[in-house]
Amino acid sequence: MKTHDERIAEMIFASVYPLYLAKIEKKGRTKAELDEVVTWLTGFTGMQIQNLMEQKATFKTVFAQASINPNASLITGLICGYRVEEIENPLTQQVRYLDKLVDELAKGRKMDKILRS
Numbered sequence: 151m152k153t154h155d156e157r158i159a160e161m162i163f164a165s166v167y168p169l170y171l172a173k174i175e176k177k178g179r180t181k182a183e184l185d186e187v188v189t190w191l192t193g194f195t196g197m198q199i200q201n202l203m204e205q206k207a208t209f210k211t212v213f214a215q216a217s218i219n220p221n222a223s224l225i226t227g228l229i230c231g232y233r234v235e236e237i238e239n240p241l242t243q244q245v246r247y248l249d250k251l252v253d254e255l256a257k258g259r260k261m262d263k264i265l266r267s
Contacts, residue, residue, distance in 0.1 A: 193217035
């Protein structure tokens with residue numbers, strides 16, 4: 151049986167992205183804001199994000215190619231019942247960082263706060 155970390159690593163980014171988008175759009179946020187958050191965390195441009203989705207890249211591939219923002223460690227709090235800052239597997243932690251940013255976007259947090267500026 152696959153571990154939680156292995157399941158996350160093998161998830162296809164393109165299958166999760168529309169769920170993120172639906173979650174934030176229900177709360178009046180935009181795709182541009184979602185892409186801004188993804189870009190902030192990973193360093194990818196909008197076109198690179200699109201290419202990763204077209205390639206059906208896994209989270210493992212996405213985060214292996216990403217340049218994680220040095221302020222990502224400032225992302226703290228609970229997501230899916232886990233304290234983000236206490237997750238030991240680096241890939242799982244990075245995916246949960248993204249989940250947390252999307253969550254904050256959906257909750258209407260100001261972009262400068264979300265982007266830890």
